[in-house]
Amino acid sequence: MPPTGDSHPGREELITASGIRIVGAARALFSEAATAGLTPPSLPHELLFAATFRLAPRLGSSATSQFLDVLNQAGARANPGYRLLTRDHESTEDFGRFHGRHWQVATGPDRWIGELVWRHPHPVQLGLALTSHLVLNELPGITQLTVRVGIPGGLPPELGPVLAGQAHPQFLRDLQQVARLTFGGVNGEPHLLHDADIDDFVGRTLLGEARTLPVVVLAPTETGAYLIPPGEAAEELLGLAHLYVVDRHPTTFRLTDALGDKRLSCYWGAMRAYLTDFSCADAPHRHPLLIGERVSDPVVRAQFRGSLALALRSLTRDPDGVATLREPPAVTAPAPEPSRPPAPVPATAPEAATTTPPARRAEDAPTPIPANARATRAIAALEHRLGDVLNAVEKLTVVTTRLLDEVAGIRTTDTVRGATAGGLERRIGDLERWLRSRLAPQEPPDEADANAEPPEEGTGFAGEETVALSEVVRQVAVTHSDVLLILDKAIASAEASPYQDVDRVAAVLDAMALVARRRQAGTLGTALREAFRELGVDYRRGVSDSTSARMMQQYVVTLPDGGTVDATEHIVLGTSYDPRHCLRIYFTSRAPAESRFVVAHVGRHMEVKSTT
Numbered sequence: 001m002p003p004t005g006d007s008h009p010g011r012e013e014l015i016t017a018s019g020i021r022i023v024g025a026a027r028a029l030f031s032e033a034a035t036a037g038l039t040p041p042s043l044p045h046e047l048l049f050a051a052t053f054r055l056a057p058r059l060g061s062s063a064t065s066q067f068l069d070v071l072n073q074a075g076a077r078a079n080p081g082y083r084l085l086t087r088d089h090e091s092t093e094d095f096g097r098f099h100g101r102h103w104q105v106a107t108g109p110d111r112w113i114g115e116l117v118w119r120h121p122h123p124v125q126l127g128l129a130l131t132s133h134l135v136l137n138e139l140p141g142i143t144q145l146t147v148r149v150g151i152p153g154g155l156p157p158e159l160g161p162v163l164a165g166q167a168h169p170q171f172l173r174d175l176q177q178v179a180r181l182t183f184g185g186v187n188g189e190p191h192l193l194h195d196a197d198i199d200d201f202v203g204r205t206l207l208g209e210a211r212t213l214p215v216v217v218l219a220p221t222e223t224g225a226y227l228i229p230p231g232e233a234a235e236e237l238l239g240l241a242h243l244y245v246v247d248r249h250p251t252t253f254r255l256t257d258a259l260g261d262k263r264l265s266c267y268w269g270a271m272r273a274y275l276t277d278f279s280c281a282d283a284p285h286r287h288p289l290l291i292g293e294r295v296s297d298p299v300v301r302a303q304f305r306g307s308l309a310l311a312l313r314s315l316t317r318d319p320d321g322v323a324t325l326r327e328p329p330a331v332t333a334p335a336p337e338p339s340r341p342p343a344p345v346p347a348t349a350p351e352a353a354t355t356t357p358p359a360r361r362a363e364d365a366p367t368p369i370p371a372n373a374r375a376t377r378a379i380a381a382l383e384h385r386l387g388d389v390l391n392a393v394e395k396l397t398v399v400t401t402r403l404l405d406e407v408a409g410i411r412t413t414d415t416v417r418g419a420t421a422g423g424l425e426r427r428i429g430d431l432e433r434w435l436r437s438r439l440a441p442q443e444p445p446d447e448a449d450a451n452a453e454p455p456e457e458g459t460g461f462a463g464e465e466t467v468a469l470s471e472v473v474r475q476v477a478v479t480h481s482d483v484l485l486i487l488d489k490a491i492a493s494a495e496a497s498p499y500q501d502v503d504r505v506a507a508v509l510d511a512m513a514l515v516a517r518r519r520q521a522g523t524l525g526t527a528l529r530e531a532f533r534e535l536g537v538d539y540r541r542g543v544s545d546s547t548s549a550r551m552m553q554q555y556v557v558t559l560p561d562g563g564t565v566d567a568t569e570h571i572v573l574g575t576s577y578d579p580r581h582c583l584r585i586y587f588t589s590r591a592p593a594e595s596r597f598v599v600a601h602v603g604r605h606m607e608v609k610s611t612t
Helices: 025-035 063-078 161-166 170-178 195-206 230-236 249-259 298-315 350-355 371-439 469-479 488-495 502-521 528-534 549-555
Strands: 013-015 021-023 045-057 091-093 101-108 111-121 129-139 142-152 179-183 191-193 215-218 242-246 271-274 484-486 538-540 556-558 564-566 569-573 583-588 597-603
Touching: 045 063, 045 161, 045 298, 063 111, 063 129, 063 142, 063 170, 063 179, 161 298, 170 179, 170 230, 191 195, 195 249, 215 230, 230 242, 242 249, 271 298, 298 502, 371 502, 469 484, 469 488, 469 502, 469 597, 484 502, 488 597, 502 528, 502 569, 502 583, 502 597, 528 538, 549 556
Parallel strands: 191 242, 215 242, 484 597
Antiparallel strands: 013 021, 045 142, 045 179, 091 101, 101 111, 111 129, 129 142, 215 271, 538 569, 556 564, 569 583, 583 597
16 A cells, blocks of 8 residues: 555655655655555554455345445444445545555456455554455355454554454444355354254264364353343354354253263353364363353453454455456567678777677666665665564563553552551541540540540541542543543442542552453453452452342443443442441443443442342
8 A cells, every 4th residue: 555645734744554754855755656666665464353254135235235334334433524435436545543545446247346445443452553454346146245454563462362352343243234244154143052953063063074163152051041142242253253052051961962071061151162173082271261250251252252363364365356357458578570680790800809898788787776766665674674673662562561560460459458457447546536535534535536426427537638539539530541431420429428438449449440451451361350359359240130120220321322231240348338338339341342341330339138
């Protein structure tokens, strides 16, 4: 892709695909080189996702029209000034670090091709860009779509499969709603497994030699519920794996019997990927397994499907784009002229004949290298050296980031424990003052004792300045906005809370941010319960199953995009029901398309049977 000029008017500069800014006369040379067919250098794109689909319209218009409608809707949501893609007209937008688009179309005998190169921000990770390459081939009776998503400069090693999983194209899920997507010879919808299907599923599907894609099995819990809706799981796996859903819990026993090893089976709400080379003698760890809360955690699932995407990316070949319909006709070489006899050489002295060099032909002269080509090569060499420097810096950054993360974890643990101990000391101090004022009334109390109240009515040390709980929550909402989404409802609940140990709440919210940041980066390495426990925080993954439907409404919150989610995960501070010494932080780590923790409540214990 040739470089393009900056969108700022009046600037004589050029920005290459890798972000290098060319200013002054070199800009003109570089532009001439690109025009002459010398493609500018760029940092490599590491492929994160690659898949090929066949499209069939569900209702109404053609698959091509539905594809263009979905892309245009996605573009309009992201950019109000978006120019629509059409079937008959090409369009180009200047490429920058986070934006750019090049749409080409070509028509041939019984064939139409549309090709889009699109640069856009990563949907989750801030500061990262992606480049999507989409090719739609329309043939008689067949519409084929090839999707390749890459990241300029290579995949940051500290993020790994999480970033690849989060790069799964969102528009594929929208396209699935209006068209039938088939990949690997199987449609992308979930396939239900009944008891009678298990033997055939294991023998023909899991052990089938013709299988080219992984198979993912989703099992129900003992109650028959699924930890992730099957439809949502199938959308997340589009292009990566075919999803099979066990219809009920007893059927998982049949699956175990057919596999011959319960360690290779899938049950109790788990999700498991069976790779293409599966055999019943495999070690269980070779086929990824998610259990319990990891199934319902969107970031863990992103890591799960990212591992599949990185393993499959080499199986999809480069698509045939519009260039296949624009190949120039073969140029016929002109017929050689008939040979002529050499002109007679005049007789000369033998010395002259042996010492006079033959005349140099014009075609033997060295071809001068144009100035624009030299400039291009110099810039290519510069970018290559910069790439080496960037790789070294990235490796150093990874090591530094890990060290800083360990230090942050130690500091957070100390802060949480210190805040907890400080709260206990303050409460014990209140008790001491109150007891002294009651047991020794004949002694003249000091100023602090005279003003002391019973612990049930106290607010901490007399004369101590305290920060409002709601102010702490507001500060955390700004400081950790990249990993914590604190809703207005949470701030309102903090304003209404009489909880006294504000410092402890601040420390726990910082600990939540640390866990959320590790989880976003894919470095958590354990369940949330264990991650919080290491920091000295009491985390609960949900509420009692016996909670009534009326009481469950307390936990339903509305997200900024209008969707709703149950915020039943919570942090426990204090075990009494006195709101001055007991506080709950209700949140969810499972909001759709949201990698942050969504904090919905910071305040009083919710209404439950034991409080009513």
